[in-house]
Amino acid sequence: MSNAVIEIRNLSKIYRDFWGRKKVQAVKSLSMDVMQGEVFGLLGPNGSGKTTTMKMLLGLLFPTSGEMTILGKPAADVTKNERIGYLPEESYLYRFLNADETLDFYGRLFNMTAADRARRADELIEMVGLGKARRRQLKEYSKGMTRRIGLAQALINDPDLVLLDEPTSGLDPTGTREMKDLIIQLKAQGKTVVMCSHQLADVQDVCDRIAVLFQGELKVLGRVDELLELRNEMQMRTPTLSDEAMADIRQVLKKHNVNDVEFSRPKADLEQLFLRTVRESGERPGRRFSTEEVAASGRG
């Protein structure tokens, strides 16, 4: 039995103008599945059909042709949306409500009881780290906080499938890391996540599989680790080696006709450097870190 949460077959969407004439073919014969429990990334340049696909999944737009099954139901069946959470690119939240009131409001839309709403709000506010700000009006929230309350709102109904449109857009590296950790947490809870993003490093960090669309057509579909593997190269990681040990290694490799060898120090990435600097700046205010110090503190 297939454990696909989303099944898309030959899906097409043509936007028409007022007179019914074809304006844009936003999605062209798209076929793909999203499996239960995976984090799936939908990528593509601006205008490649990602949002159109998301909206069709939600039943907000009707396909011109093709089939879609979501959580075992046709996309047009809106009862399936009770098991879906959606974080749009721009969250439309009420600026004058605080976090508690916001979640209570959305909980009511799902007919949750007062006790369930209060319990779920506690869980979600804790999960997205807004405990200290829960009584502040959303108009006072930073972009990162707004994104987090948006995610909490998308999760109010404890959905099985979570659709995230640009979840890390506009977030600083700390907020981005936290959002990625939340996505990983959702996966650990057994939820299926589909995200659209232009932030390729974030997609690489959290997605199991990706699809790349270009002008509405599926161009690449596969596991991130397999797609990015450099199949004709090997990499070995060791503690720092002496010159003598390196010379010996070169000799051994030469014996095996491997002459094209590159020795270099691995690099931590900029995200790690940034997060470490922010963390250590909090611990040691008023201090600047030298390049040597940053390099010596290594990874993580």
Ligand SMILES: Nc1ncnc2c1ncn2[C@@H]1O[C@H](COP(=O)(O)OP(=O)(O)OP(=O)(O)O)[C@@H](O)[C@H]1O
């Ligand atoms: N309501 C609409 N009416 C007409 N054309 C539309 C409409 N919505 C989107 N399009 C067109 O459909 C194509 C796909 O748009 P879509 O918003 O799905 O792309 P996207 O991949 O989400 O882009 P972005 O990365 O900019 O968010 C584009 O050419 C866009 O101009």
